[in-house]
Amino acid sequence: MTLVEKILAARAGLIEVSPGQFINVNVDLVMAHDLTASIAIRQFKELGAKNVFDPNKVALVPDHFVPTKDIASAEVNKNLREFAREQQIIYFECGQKSGIEHVILPEKGLVLPGDVVVGADSHTCTYGAVGAFSTGMGSTDIAVAMATGEIWLKVPPTIKFVYSGQPGPWIGGKDLILHTIGQIGVDGALYSVMEFTGSVIDQLTMDDRFTMANMAIEAGAKAGVFAVDEKTLEYVNARARRPFEVYASDPDAEYAQVITYDLSEMEPQVSCPHSPENTVPVSQTAGVKIDQAVIGSCTNGRLKDMAEAAQVLKGRQVHPSLRCIIIPGSQEVYLAALREGFIETFIEAGAAVSTPTCGPCVGGHTGVLAAGERCISTTNRNFVGRMGSPEAEVYLASPAVAAASAVAGEIINPEEVVR
Amino acid sequence: MIRGTVHKYGANIDTDVIIPAKYANLPTPEELGAHCLENLDDGFVKKVRTGDVLMATTNFGCGSSREQAPWSIRGAGVSCIIAKSFARIFFRNAINIALPLLECPDAVEGTESGDVLEIDLTSGKIENITKNKVFSAAPYPDFIRELIDAGGLIAYARQKIDSK
Numbered sequence: 001m002t003l004v005e006k007i008l009a010a011r012a013g014l015i016e017v018s019p020g021q022f023i024n025v026n027v028d029l030v031m032a033h034d035l036t037a038s039i040a041i042r043q044f045k046e047l048g049a050k051n052v053f054d055p056n057k058v059a060l061v062p063d064h065f066v067p068t069k070d071i072a073s074a075e076v077n078k079n080l081r082e083f084a085r086e087q088q089i090i091y092f093e094c095g096q097k098s099g100i101e102h103v104i105l106p107e108k109g110l111v112l113p114g115d116v117v118v119g120a121d122s123h124t125c126t127y128g129a130v131g132a133f134s135t136g137m138g139s140t141d142i143a144v145a146m147a148t149g150e151i152w153l154k155v156p157p158t159i160k161f162v163y164s165g166q167p168g169p170w171i172g173g174k175d176l177i178l179h180t181i182g183q184i185g186v187d188g189a190l191y192s193v194m195e196f197t198g199s200v201i202d203q204l205t206m207d208d209r210f211t212m213a214n215m216a217i218e219a220g221a222k223a224g225v226f227a228v229d230e231k232t233l234e235y236v237n238a239r240a241r242r243p244f245e246v247y248a249s250d251p252d253a254e255y256a257q258v259i260t261y262d263l264s265e266m267e268p269q270v271s272c273p274h275s276p277e278n279t280v281p282v283s284q285t286a287g288v289k290i291d292q293a294v295i296g297s298c299t300n301g302r303l304k305d306m307a308e309a310a311q312v313l314k315g316r317q318v319h320p321s322l323r324c325i326i327i328p329g330s331q332e333v334y335l336a337a338l339r340e341g342f343i344e345t346f347i348e349a350g351a352a353v354s355t356p357t358c359g360p361c362v363g364g365h366t367g368v369l370a371a372g373e374r375c376i377s378t379t380n381r382n383f384v385g386r387m388g389s390p391e392a393e394v395y396l397a398s399p400a401v402a403a404a405s406a407v408a409g410e411i412i413n414p415e416e417v418v419r
Numbered sequence: 420m421i422r423g424t425v426h427k428y429g430a431n432i433d434t435d436v437i438i439p440a441k442y443a444n445l446p447t448p449e450e451l452g453a454h455c456l457e458n459l460d461d462g463f464v465k466k467v468r469t470g471d472v473l474m475a476t477t478n479f480g481c482g483s484s485r486e487q488a489p490w491s492i493r494g495a496g497v498s499c500i501i502a503k504s505f506a507r508i509f510f511r512n513a514i515n516i517a518l519p520l521l522e523c524p525d526a527v528e529g530t531e532s533g534d535v536l537e538i539d540l541t542s543g544k545i546e547n548i549t550k551n552k553v554f555s556a557a558p559y560p561d562f563i564r565e566l567i568d569a570g571g572l573i574a575y576a577r578q579k580i581d582s583k
C-alpha cells in the first residue's frame with residue numbers, strides 16, 4: 001500500500017484499503033476559518049448536535065479578513081469566537097499566537113505524521129508535508145466532522161512524482177510545483193493523491209515541502225504528501241505534544257502513474273494569468289511591467305520565504321513605480337523574521353510589511369488590485385478576480401522572483417538582480 | 420424530473436469566478452445567487468430562470484472549498500449542473516447540499532446554450548428536447564445514492580447519530 005492508503009486503513013480500522021473504496025475515517029483534527037465556519041456552525045446546529053466530538057480536535061482560525069476589515073467580517077468573527085468559547089475548542093485570536101491557518105497548525109504541532117486532518121479550506125492539503133493525510137472539504141462536511149469525528153471518503157489513487165537532477169540557484173518548492181502543474185494541468189491529478197519523491201525532494205527544506213503540498217489542490221488533487229524523513233522528524237519532534245505514527249509507502253505499492261522530471265536545466269518558474277497551469281520559465285515573462293508584488297500567504301509566508309526575499313532585497317530598493325507588500329504567515333514567523341533582521345531589510349527597501357493575514361491573496365484587503373493592474377504574487381491562485389478586480393492580472397512565482405521583480409519593476413530572474 | 424434551459428460555459432470554471440470571496444459573508448443562497456458567475460458572465464443572473472440547467476466542460480468548480488459556490492448556484496435558481504468532470508471538493512459540496520450534478524461528456528458535447536433538457540436523476544437519462552437526442556450519465560455509486568436518498572449529508576448524519 002501507499003503511505004496514504006496505510007493512513008486511511010489505520011484510521012478506518014481496516015487492514016487494507018484500495019482506490020475507489022468508500023470508507024468512514026476517524027479524524028485527528030477538524031478546522032474551519034472565518035469565511036467557512038459560519039456555514040459550518042449553522043449546519044452543526046441544523047444537525048441537532050450539542051457538542052463537538054472532542055474540543056481538543058476542533059480548531060477555528062480567523063485569518064482571511066483579520067484584523068477585521070469591515071463590520072460584516074467583525075460580526076462573523078464575533079460569531080466564531082462565541083461558538084469557540086461555548087464549545088471550548090481551539091481558537092486562534094488575531095495577534096496572540098495566530099496567523100494563517102496552514103502556517104500555524106503545523107507550527108503549533110497540531111498536525112502530525114499519520115494524522116487525518118480535514119478543513120473547510122481547499123489548501124488543507126498543505127499538511128501532507130509532515131506525512132499526514134489532509135484534505136479540504138466544504139462547510140457541511142466539516143459540520144458533520146465536528147459533531148461526529150468521522151468523515152466519509154473515497155480512497156483516492158496515488159500518482160508518484162519523482163524529481164531528479166541538480167537544480168540551479170534560486171530553485172525551490174514553488175518552482176517545482178508550478179512546473180508540475182504546468183505539465184499535468186489544473187485537473188492533472190483530479191481525485192488523486194500526489195506523492196512527491198526523488199533526490200531533489202530529499203534536499204528540500206520543510207518550508208519548501210509545505211509550499212508544494214499546499215498547491216496539490218491546484219492540480220485537482222485530494223492531497224499532496226511527502227514521506228517522513230529526518231527533516232520531518234526534527235520539525236515535528238520540536239512541536240508535538242502527543243504521540244504519532246509514521247507510515248511509509250511499500251516498495252511494491254501500486255501507483256496510478258509515475259511521473260519523472262529532471263530539473264537540471266530548470267529556470268525559476270512563473271505562472272501567467274489566469275490559471276496556475278500557465279507555467280513558463282521566468283525568462284519568457286521577463287520585462288512584463290508590474291504594479292504590485294505580494295510576498296506571503298499559506299504558500300510562501302514561512303521563514304525560509306522571508307529569508308529568500310530578504311536576501312534579494314538587502315541593500316536594494318523597491319522600484320518607485322510599484323508597491324511591494326510582505327506578509328509573514330504567522331506571529332512566530334513575523335517575530336523570527338524580525339530577530340533575523342529581515343523586517344528591517346524589507347522596510348529599508350521600501351516594502352510595506354503587514355501583520356499575518358490572508359489579505360490580498362483572496363482579494364480581501366491589504367493590497368486588493370484595481371482594474372488593469374498587474375501583480376506578481378507568491379500566492380497559489382491567479383484566477384480572474386482572485387486578488388481584486390476581474391480586470392487585474394496575477395503572475396505566480398517564488399519569493400525570490402517576486403522580490404527581484406519588485407526591485408526591477410518588471411518580472412525578472414533573481415540572478416539578474418543578485419549578482 | 421427536471422426541465423430547463425441550458426446555460427453552457429467552458430473548462431476550469433473556478434470558485435472565485437462562481438462567487439468572489441468579497442461576497443462570502445452574504446448570509447442567504449438568494450443573496451449569493453444574485454452575484455453568481457458575475458466575473459465570468461455578468462448577464463448570467465439576468466438570463467437564468469428557476470429550474471434552468473448549468474453546463475460546463477471539464478473540472479467545474481475547481482479552486483477554493485467555499486460552499487458559498489454551490490449555494491450561490493442554487494440561489495440563482497439552477498436545478499442541475501451537467502459537466503464533463505467536476506473538481507472533487509465542489510462535487511462533494513453540491514451533493515451534501517442536495518444540488519444535483521451529473522457527469523456526462525456526451526451530453527455536454529451534444530448540447531448548446533439555449534437548448535431545453537429533460538433530466539431524470541434516478542436513471543441518469545438526459546433528453547435534449549431541442550435537438551431530439553438522448554444521453555445517459557453514469558449512475559451514482561451506491562454510497563452517494565444513499566446520501567442523496569437521505570436528503571443530503573445533514574439528514575444522513577442525523578440518521579446515523581440517532582441510530583447510535
Ligand code: SF4
Nearest residue numbers: 123297298358361362
Ligand atoms: S493565504 Fe490565500 S490560499 Fe492560503 S488560506 Fe489564506 S486565502 Fe486561502
